[in-house]
Amino acid sequence: MSVASRSSRAMEVLRAMLEPRLDARAQEWLALACDECSRLPDRAEVRFPTLISLASRKVPRGALEPSNSAREAARELVPGWNPERWTILDAARAMLVLSRAHLDGPQAVAILDEVFRHADVGELCALHRSLQLLPDNARFAWRAGEGCRSSMGAVYEAAACDTGLPCARFDDLAWRQLVVKALFVGAPVARIHGLDQRLDAELARMVLDLVDERRSAGRGIPPGAWACLGAHGGLRARDSMLRELDRGQAAGRAGAILGLARAGHADLVAGHAAGGESDPLVLAALSSARSARPSQDDYAHLHGL
Amino acid sequence: MRFFDPHIHMTSRTTDDLEAMSKAGVRAIIEPAFWLGQPRTSVGSFIDYWSSLVGWERFRAAQFGVAHYCAMGLNSKEANDEGLAREVLAELPRFAFKEGVVAIGEIGYDEITKAEEKAYQWQLEFAVQHDMVVMVHSPHRDKKNGIRRSIAVAKECGLSMEKLVVDHNNEETVQDVLDAGAWAAFTIYPHTKMGSERMVEIVRQYGPRRIIVDSSADWGVSDPLSVPKTARLMLERGIDPAAVELTTWQNALDAYGQSGQIDMEALLKTPVVDQRQLYHQNSVLRGQAPRVEETVPND
Ligand SMILES: [Zn+2]
Numbered sequence: 001m002s003v004a005s006r007s008s009r010a011m012e013v014l015r016a017m018l019e020p021r022l023d024a025r026a027q028e029w030l031a032l033a034c035d036e037c038s039r040l041p042d043r044a045e046v047r048f049p050t051l052i053s054l055a056s057r058k059v060p061r062g063a064l065e066p067s068n069s070a071r072e073a074a075r076e077l078v079p080g081w082n083p084e085r086w087t088i089l090d091a092a093r094a095m096l097v098l099s100r101a102h103l104d105g106p107q108a109v110a111i112l113d114e115v116f117r118h119a120d121v122g123e124l125c126a127l128h129r130s131l132q133l134l135p136d137n138a139r140f141a142w143r144a145g146e147g148c149r150s151s152m153g154a155v156y157e158a159a160a161c162d163t164g165l166p167c168a169r170f171d172d173l174a175w176r177q178l179v180v181k182a183l184f185v186g187a188p189v190a191r192i193h194g195l196d197q198r199l200d201a202e203l204a205r206m207v208l209d210l211v212d213e214r215r216s217a218g219r220g221i222p223p224g225a226w227a228c229l230g231a232h233g234g235l236r237a238r239d240s241m242l243r244e245l246d247r248g249q250a251a252g253r254a255g256a257i258l259g260l261a262r263a264g265h266a267d268l269v270a271g272h273a274a275g276g277e278s279d280p281l282v283l284a285a286l287s288s289a290r291s292a293r294p295s296q297d298d299y300a301h302l303h304g305l
Numbered sequence: 306m307r308f309f310d311p312h313i314h315m316t317s318r319t320t321d322d323l324e325a326m327s328k329a330g331v332r333a334i335i336e337p338a339f340w341l342g343q344p345r346t347s348v349g350s351f352i353d354y355w356s357s358l359v360g361w362e363r364f365r366a367a368q369f370g371v372a373h374y375c376a377m378g379l380n381s382k383e384a385n386d387e388g389l390a391r392e393v394l395a396e397l398p399r400f401a402f403k404e405g406v407v408a409i410g411e412i413g414y415d416e417i418t419k420a421e422e423k424a425y426q427w428q429l430e431f432a433v434q435h436d437m438v439v440m441v442h443s444p445h446r447d448k449k450n451g452i453r454r455s456i457a458v459a460k461e462c463g464l465s466m467e468k469l470v471v472d473h474n475n476e477e478t479v480q481d482v483l484d485a486g487a488w489a490a491f492t493i494y495p496h497t498k499m500g501s502e503r504m505v506e507i508v509r510q511y512g513p514r515r516i517i518v519d520s521s522a523d524w525g526v527s528d529p530l531s532v533p534k535t536a537r538l539m540l541e542r543g544i545d546p547a548a549v550e551l552t553t554w555q556n557a558l559d560a561y562g563q564s565g566q567i568d569m570e571a572l573l574k575t576p577v578v579d580q581r582q583l584y585h586q587n588s589v590l591r592g593q594a595p596r597v598e599e600t601v602p603n604d
Contacts, residue, residue: 050399057402
């Protein structure tokens with residue numbers, strides 16, 4: 001499929017998700033605004049950012065709540081695209097972005113920079129969510145990295161989670177920083193698309209350093225930390241997870257069990273199972289650790305516990 | 306009780322203030338764009354300041370269960386740098402329609418110069434064209450004359466008076482503002498000018514209609530708890546509780562709610578402090594456990 005037709009297919013998917021959420025007036029405004037975006041000149045200018053802003057005054061607030069079939073269509077079209085947590089406004093703004101003329105041309109980065117530079121929090125979220133849908137989105141990797149450096153969790157999640165762009169386009173340094181930042185801001189690592197494909201020894205070291213820092217400070221460790229090691233942490237990771245099994249809360253123990261299984265320590269998992277564990281969260285982790293090698297998705301329900 | 310402080314410069318205040326405001330029942334605030342105590346030297350610093358009003362400052366306030374709205378504009382003091390003012394006004398439309406922008410403000414006069422008038426008129430016309438509310442900062446010197454002129458020019462520009470809020474009033478100016486049909490806001494300054502005691506007498510004399518109390522707390526000596534403290538004094542001195550509610554909550558909501566940017570339903574819910582919600586980050590919480598699902602106390 002050509003990149004241009006992927007963008008137009010993404011518009012169809014968005015349109016289908018928006019249709020049940022917009023009344024006639026909002027639909028009419030959005031159609032006119034998209035049409036205007038499609039006729040804007042090939043340079044950074046003020047009208048496009050204004051339309052992105054105005055959308056908040058024309059489109060209702062609230063969650064997009066896409067149907068299962070719409071989510072399926074999104075996932076099939078763009079690897080990593082999960083609109084489950086999008087708002088209606090995010091989707092409308094993504095429509096405007098995809099309608100913008102010349103985003104396949106050499107001015108695309110400058111045109112989008114102009115919008116990002118003056119964006120408020122809601123706009124930043126929508127813009128970051130839209131980047132994955134654009135043609136040749138490697139051009140926007142630096143911009144996406146800016147979002148992953150944000151200390152505003154909503155912006156971070158929009159740039160880092162439920163999108164395939166970072167996994168496909170970030171260099172190693174940016175990627176590892178993104179993953180460690182998730183642990184700092186309390187974002188769910190399970191929703192970082194491609195986490196399991198891009199684990200390495202350097203990331204494991206960074207995460208284990210963070211774990212040690214947290215322990216020195218007497219603070220808890222997010223269960224997702226144990227999803228960031230794979231088989232790359234060696235004995236240091238093994239010992240750190242055993243310590244979590246010994247002293248951690250239930251969610252941390254469950255995360256460590258999954259982590260041990262991911263690192264190939266079936267014997268240690270079995271040993272813990274024999275040791276009289278009774279917490280349902282940990283028992284569930286033990287059972288999934290014994291049936292198959294756990295994936296990042298197995299950490300989803302541990303987030304925030 | 307719950308309070309709305311419709312004029313406060315949170316960018317100059319600390320998280321201690323936000324915590325105290327939240328505890329005292331301040332549910333919502335408006336942060337109007339103003340100067341920084343000294344003039345800015347480039348349009349870029351206006352842009353970054355405006356961005357912070359719809360970004361970081363809103364996020365900081367939300368972490369303490371305080372809904373943050375703002376007003377966008379070029380203030381009168383900096384309007385006197387005419388070259389810069391032209392550049393700044395050209396950027397204003399980018400920010401005026403962002404979520405949570407409830408007014409153009411604070412604008413108006415400082416020394417009542419020609420340059421101030423030019424920027425004021427430009428912004429009034431912009432507000433009229435886009436059907437927006439205007440928050441006017443009245444001058445501290447030659448106040449009575451400045452307020453009369455602010456109202457007259459706003460009328461000339463076609464602004465309807467229910468869309469006009471004139472701030473920093475006192476006993477000498479309130480009648481002019483009320484007679485014009487505009488909203489009269491009062492800034493409670495500790496030690497000087499308008500104190501809570503004078504405010505009690507103004508509400509006693511003029512009634513609560515179209516009267517609004519605010520703190521205008523900023524980088525100077527000021528009190529972010531002025532609104533709840535004044536409300537308490539009004540109640541102690543026998544002002545009707547309904548009048549207290551109007552002047553410290555409902556009137557400001559009615560005035561700025563005309564923007565359509567205040568989600569009344571969300572605001573009326575019992576606020577909950579959830580520092581995990583919406584924007585997790587580490588710059589407000591430095592190692593502390595996030596406060597989660599604590600109901601904000603009501604009195
Ligand atoms: Zn002020």
